[in-house]
Amino acid sequence: xENEAGALSRxxxxxxxxxxxxxxxxxxxxxxxxxxxMTIVTRGSDDVIEQITKQLNKxxxxxxxxxxxxxxxxxxxxxxxxxxxxGELREEMKRxxxxxxxxxxxxxxxxxxxxxxxxxxxxxxFLEALDKSAILETVRTGASGIGRGDRILKV
Amino acid sequence: xxxxxxxxxxxxxxxEGVEFxxxxxxxxxxxxxxxxxxxxxFKHVLVRHEQAAVHAADGYARATGRxxxxxxxxxxxxxxxxxxxxxxYMDSIPLVVISGQVPxxxxxxxxxxxxxxxxxxxxxxxxxxxxxxxxxxxxxxxxAFYIASTGRPGPVVVDIPKDVTQAKAEFAYPKxxxxxxxxxxxxxxxxxxxxxxxxxxxxxxxxIYTGGGVVLSNAAEDLTRFTRLLGFPITNTLMGLxxxxxxxxxxxxMLGMHGTYxxxxxxxxxxxxxxIGARFDDRVIGNPEHFFQDGRRIIHIDxxxxxxxxxxxxxxxxxxxxxxxxAEMTKLIQAAKEKPDQVALKTWWTQIELWRSRDCMKYDxxxxxIKPQYVIEKMYEVTRGEAYVTSDxxxxxxxxxxxxxxxxxxxxxxxxxxxxxxFGLPAAMGAQFAHPDATVACVTGEGSIQMNIQExxxxxxxxxxxxxxxxxxxxxxxxRQWQEFFYGNRYAESYMDALPDFVxxxxxxxxxxxxxxxxxxVESALKEGFGPELKERLVFMNFITDRTENVCPMVPAxxxxxxxxxx
Ligand SMILES: Cc1ncc(C[n+]2csc(CCOP(=O)(O)OP(=O)(O)O)c2C)c(N)n1
Numbered sequence: 001x002e003n004e005a006g007a008l009s010r011x012x013x014x015x016x017x018x019x020x021x022x023x024x025x026x027x028x029x030x031x032x033x034x035x036x037x038m039t040i041v042t043r044g045s046d047d048v049i050e051q052i053t054k055q056l057n058k059x060x061x062x063x064x065x066x067x068x069x070x071x072x073x074x075x076x077x078x079x080x081x082x083x084x085x086x087g088e089l090r091e092e093m094k095r096x097x098x099x100x101x102x103x104x105x106x107x108x109x110x111x112x113x114x115x116x117x118x119x120x121x122x123x124x125x126f127l128e129a130l131d132k133s134a135i136l137e138t139v140r141t142g143a144s145g146i147g148r149g150d151r152i153l154k155v
Numbered sequence: 156x157x158x159x160x161x162x163x164x165x166x167x168x169x170x171e172g173v174e175f176x177x178x179x180x181x182x183x184x185x186x187x188x189x190x191x192x193x194x195x196x197f198k199h200v201l202v203r204h205e206q207a208a209v210h211a212a213d214g215y216a217r218a219t220g221r222x223x224x225x226x227x228x229x230x231x232x233x234x235x236x237x238x239x240x241x242x243x244y245m246d247s248i249p250l251v252v253i254s255g256q257v258p259x260x261x262x263x264x265x266x267x268x269x270x271x272x273x274x275x276x277x278x279x280x281x282x283x284x285x286x287x288x289x290x291x292x293x294x295x296x297x298x299a300f301y302i303a304s305t306g307r308p309g310p311v312v313v314d315i316p317k318d319v320t321q322a323k324a325e326f327a328y329p330k331x332x333x334x335x336x337x338x339x340x341x342x343x344x345x346x347x348x349x350x351x352x353x354x355x356x357x358x359x360x361x362x363i364y365t366g367g368g369v370v371l372s373n374a375a376e377d378l379t380r381f382t383r384l385l386g387f388p389i390t391n392t393l394m395g396l397x398x399x400x401x402x403x404x405x406x407x408x409m410l411g412m413h414g415t416y417x418x419x420x421x422x423x424x425x426x427x428x429x430x431i432g433a434r435f436d437d438r439v440i441g442n443p444e445h446f447f448q449d450g451r452r453i454i455h456i457d458x459x460x461x462x463x464x465x466x467x468x469x470x471x472x473x474x475x476x477x478x479x480x481x482a483e484m485t486k487l488i489q490a491a492k493e494k495p496d497q498v499a500l501k502t503w504w505t506q507i508e509l510w511r512s513r514d515c516m517k518y519d520x521x522x523x524x525i526k527p528q529y530v531i532e533k534m535y536e537v538t539r540g541e542a543y544v545t546s547d548x549x550x551x552x553x554x555x556x557x558x559x560x561x562x563x564x565x566x567x568x569x570x571x572x573x574x575x576x577x578f579g580l581p582a583a584m585g586a587q588f589a590h591p592d593a594t595v596a597c598v599t600g601e602g603s604i605q606m607n608i609q610e611x612x613x614x615x616x617x618x619x620x621x622x623x624x625x626x627x628x629x630x631x632x633x634x635r636q637w638q639e640f641f642y643g644n645r646y647a648e649s650y651m652d653a654l655p656d657f658v659x660x661x662x663x664x665x666x667x668x669x670x671x672x673x674x675x676x677v678e679s680a681l682k683e684g685f686g687p688e689l690k691e692r693l694v695f696m697n698f699i700t701d702r703t704e705n706v707c708p709m710v711p712a713x714x715x716x717x718x719x720x721x722x
Contacts, residue, residue: 002336005285006273017278047464054461060282060302063336155335 003029003036007061011038014059020044020052024077024120024142035063035155039145041120063155072148078115079123080105081130082137085112089134100126111136119143160289160320161186164253167296169196170328173224175215175588176200177208181228182268183255186320191226200588200617203609205232207581209239209310210607213248214585217568218543220373222249222304223585229255230268233314234275238575240310241279245572246394247371249308251299258318259287272314281309287316289324297329306339307459308371339458343475343483351454351471352487354427359499360506361387362425364410367394367571368432368457374478375399375564378431381485386500388507390418392433394571397561402540407507408516411439412710413553416515419708419716421507423449430455432477435466436572437712443467445715456480515708515721516557524701525674527551527626530681531558534596534624537681542594542622543586545569547579547603550632553706555598577606580623584610587619594685596622601651602631611664614693622684623695625657628702636705640720661695672699 001007008027015022020042027038042052049067056065068075085093085107097104097114100122106113116126120143127138147153158166164187168176177200180188191199202208205227212223223243227236233254243250257266273285282302284295292315299311355361363385369378375398382389382405389399390410399406408415410422422428422440428451433439440446443466455462455469456477463472473480518528531554534542544559545568546552552569561567568586570578583597604625614621626632634649658668667689671680677698684694708719 006277009274010277013277051461051465058459058461060334060337 001036001038001059001063002061003034004061007036008038010059010061011040011056014055015042018051018055020048026142026144032155039068039143041143064153066147066153068145068147071151073145073151074148075119075143075145076117077120077123077141077143078117079126079138079140081114081116081127081135083112083114083130084110084134084136086110089131092131093134096126096129100129102126156326157323158326159186159190160292160315160322160324161190163289163292163324163326164296164315164320165190165194165196166326167293167328168224169194171222171296171300173197175212176224176226177202177211177215177585178226179205179208179228179232181230181232181255183229183257183317184226184232184320186317187226187253187255187315199226200584200613202581202613204607205235206239206577207584207607207610207613209236209250209252210242210575210578210581211585211588212250212252213239213243214545214568214582215589216243216248216250216585217582218565218586218589220371220565222251222300225250225252227252227254228268229257229272230270233270233272237275237279238577240276240312242570242573242575242578243310244279244281246367246570247308248310249303250310251296251303252310252312254312254314256285256314256316259316260318262316272312276312279310280312281307283312283314285314285316286319289319289322292319292324293326293328294332298332298334301332302337306337340460340474341476341479343456343473343480347471347473348480348483349487351429351473352484352491354452354454354471355385355429355484355488356491356493356495358387358427358495360424360426360503361385361429361495361500362421362427363387363389363429363431364392364422364433365389365395365398365431366392366433368477369395369398370564372432372458372477373564374432374481377478377481377485381481381488384485384488385495387429388421388504390414390422392436392439392571393556393569395433396556396567397564400562401560402562407511409556410716411436412441412712413557413706413708414710415511416513416708416719416721417507417510419710419719420510423716426451428453431481432457434462437466440467441710441716441718442713445718448715513721517722518704522674522701525671525677525698527554527628527698527700527704528558529674530624530626530677530698530700531555531598533678533681534685535559537678537685538594538596542566542596543568543583543590545579545583545586545595545597547597547599547606548574548576548633549600549603550628550636550704550706551598551600551603551626554626576603579603580607580610580621583621584613584617584619587621588617594622596624596685598624598626600632601625601627601629601654601657608660611661611666611693615665618691619693620689620691621693623693625695625697626700627654627657627697628700628704629654630702633706639705640709640711657695657697661693666693666695668695668697670697670699
């Protein structure tokens with residue numbers, strides 16, 4: 001979409017006004033600074049997704065809409081998790097982070113911050129695998145997506 | 156040459172060929188008003204409330220097909236305009252609304268008369284802009300007019316901070332706009348059009364159903380040619396009236412909640428439905444589940460892809476300008492070797508005539524009270540069906556739609572989508588400015604007219620000879636009807652007590668007032684009110700009508716089209 005003030009709120013407003021759910025939404029400028037790219041994760045029947053696509057296309061600031069789930073695509077999300085890292089947990093957390101190919105990016109005597117990237121389900125799985133009481137704080141970016149191979153979204 | 160932002164605004168409006176700006180001044184737009192004062196390219200109409208400014212611009216747009224323009228100040232001026240903007244949005248009316256804004260330096264500071272106009276109007280505009288630099292004014296206004304009037308039309312708000320109207324910039328009005336993110340489709344897909352024609356030629360029980368899109372795209376003639384060529388029955392929505400001549404025998408009347416028995420039955424029982432510039436609104440098809448109990452194939456032509464397959468599944472979707480698509484389909488049908496099955500069509504018409512013979516719009520003609528339907532029928536006769544008729548919202552609106560036969564588009568002007576009481580009078584002003592020599596009537600209720608009654612002063616100032624036809628039932632009639640039907644006759648707050656003396660009221664504003672109490676006086680009153688003697692005057696005709704009259708037929712909300720309440 002056009003990298004204009006207010007473009008994000010038009011999209012967010014559309015979803016709430018028409019009762020569509022947003023699971024996540026990410027947005028940032030692209031290499032072309034007049035354009036922003038947004039990835040929205042939503043759920044609905046085919047009819048609902050068709051309506052969402054059409055309604056998004058109707059927004060004047062929206063240049064192009066693609067349903068990534070129609071074909072092969074890569075989905076990635078970044079998560080930062082602050083965990084307790086004392087006593088036995090210190091070794092345990094390090095091990096879990098390694099298994100899930102996370103990175104420990106901050107270390108104190110009592111805590112670690114683990115950085116993890118992947119599809120949403122992988123991040124969910126990581127949280128599932130941790131001892132709940134060890135999780136102090138989590139923050140996730142929401143998914144960014146891109147089509148595989150020759151599928152190129154460009155204006 | 157360098158001009159101030161305010162000068163640029165005024166020059167842009169002149170470049171667009173704007174004839175009228177409906178507005179109301181205030182602090183944030185004083186610079187613009189100063190330039191309005193100095194120019195003579197367009198006329199500024201001072202209304203008495205900003206809602207009326209937008210409705211008047213809207214009425215002008217509906218009566219002409221051109222883009223209406225309103226100008227309001229920041230804060231309360233802007234919020235007062237919102238109802239008008241939402242009204243235009245729901246009915247896809249092209250408007251450019253310019254609102255003043257507090258200076259850029261204090262935006263976000265809760266400054267005096269600050270309101271986030273772009274935020275408030277976002278869900279009810281086609282698009283909106285906040286102009287932060289005088290250098291951007293010309294291009295923004297050019298885009299605003301372009302967006303408002305192309306594709307599916309709609310209102311566009313341009314919010315301009317006061318300092319931007321003061322700052323200087325080079326002025327050059329762009330000749331063209333190119334927007335990579337906005338390219339409305341005009342021509343329909345040829346393959347789909349061919350499929351549609353094939354389906355039409357195979358139809359045994361066809362029905363044509365058209366809406367406001369036909370009027371908006373100036374396609375009434377194309378629709379008439381298409382429909383006559385096929386000999387199919389046709390119905391119009393509330394917004395589509397006048398898209399096809401109502402006096403033509405192929406016309407089955409309006410459909411929907413207060414549509415005719417024959418139109419609704421034909422809609423329910425057809426085998427091929429050709430929907431043109433209409434959107435299967437809940438007031439039109441009733442309960443969708445019931446609608447789909449009878450199978451039918453649907454062709455849907457609309458300029459807005461999002462209107463297609465929104466409420467119903469469609470067999471042949473055609474995205475495109477209704478006018479162009481109709482012209483192309485007509486050509487293909489003329490060239491086709493086959494014709495629709497004439498025997499089947501004849502049987503279908505026999506069925507429709509049988510439905511029609513129930514005479515669903517009959518009413519008691521021997522009553523000693525004035526029947527509202529009778530007033531509209533007589534008004535139709537007296538004006539020879541040629542008036543521009545605006546209405547407010549309620550029972551009177553439905554009676555006007557049912558009993559005034561519109562043979563031409565843009566003559567019937569009402570708030571169909573938002574259903575805004577208070578729309579009628581200011582919209583009539585807009586229509587009268589557009590057509591100074593035409594007869595413009597406003598059919599209203601005593602509830603609705605009081606929502607913008609102050610505009611009688613504007614009418615006086617500009618000598619607008621409107622004819623106000625008040626169907627005065629001393630009730631918020633449409634509310635009372637629902638309470639009678641669905642709430643056990645408990646008339647909660649629907650009685651209009653303490654009504655003014657409308658004759659005196661009209662006179663105090665400098666107009667002519669009339670009060671009509673008996674059926675036998677209706678015709679003579681209308682002849683006088685619409686007659687040559689009072690041609691130059693606004694006449695306020697207060698008809699004291701039967702207060703218990705209901706609008707029939709009626710499809711109760713949530714019911715199916717063939718489950719009508721008849722008289
Ligand atoms: C601004 C606004 N408020 C409330 C309503 C709800 N409403 C719809 S019809 C109606 C009654 C209108 O009464 P009146 O203007 O007297 O017309 P009548 O139905 O009696 O012909 C009301 C209150 C509305 N449509 N618009």
